[in-house]
């Protein structure tokens with residue numbers, strides 16, 4: 044077994060944290076290098092020095108600025124009480140700490156050259172750019188590791204010190220799932236944890252799995268509070284989903300606030316919920332294109348046979364009459380006149396929008412458009 048594999052199955056590092064009664068705990072997860080969203084949601088949560096902020100993993104990668112986001116959190120931790128859990132996108136100290144694993148070196152080259160399968164530059168690529176070290180299939184990885192280790196000591200020390208689990212008197216925070224017996228990596232990367240989780244002794248807060256994927260026919264990014272499991276899932280799909288959001292879950296109140304980049308407005312007229320609706324999502328997104336249009340086309344979801352109109356530019360890839368599409372829904376949101384909605388996109392048929400974390404459509408007029416602060 045490679046040293047890397049044995050590290051993955053090692054027991055998770057658990058940090059025990061005392062939180063005085065009366066203090067708020069604010070939990071965020073899956074920021075993925077999206078600093079404006081993190082700043083936006085903490086402003087909405089009105090973070091103060093009295094609060095404890097817990098970043099429940101996946102602070103880095105996929106989004107626009109992992110390095111800047113990490114440095115901002117490190118700086119915030121000098122003035123506020125901030126604790127960060129390691130997610131499966133965060134343990135980049137390993138890039139420098141284990142220089143001689145051929146399997147991992149091949150992975151690192153693929154990851155750097157392919158910009159994480161097209162998501163964009165991750166934190167190591169950002170560091171290499173800052174050092175003017177070129178990235179390519181024939182790069183000298185040993186020299187790159189040495190240079191990164193030399194020049195980014197504070198950042199790597201910070202990542203190296205992250206626990207996989209934070210446990211307080213009342214709560215547990217872990218990125219993927221609470222499975223300490225399965226080792227550190229399983230705790231960081233357990234897909235669809237809520238589907239297999241056993242009831243917890245303490246309320247447990249996890250991220251990692253975008254909440255929208257837990258719902259079948261609706262695109263709902265609100266935290267799920269599962270009373271039977273004592274489990275709270277909070278990943279709002281920040282960065283991963285075009286209209287995703289960053290949720291901040293607040294304890295002990297069990298409430299939350301959310302942030303996204305979209306302007307808001309009030310609906311002028313009421314509309315009833317659509318009677319039938321569906322959500323086609325990543326991984327189950329093969330459709331047959333029935334009618335081509337300009338702005339919209341009609342598609343049939345291959346697995347379910349469900350038909351809906353989608354914006355034509357939501358087609359990601361085509362092969363003949365079949366296509367694979369971005370996350371789409373045809374849900375007509377139930378709205379009262381005066382309800383506030385977030386405006387995702389204007390179309391000739393109406394607004395693609397969100398209301399309280401749920402994505403859908405509004406076909407009436409709007410008033411008082413307001414930019415997010």
Ligand SMILES: [Mn+2]
Pocket residue numbers: 101130131132218231232250251252
């Ligand atoms: Mn994750």
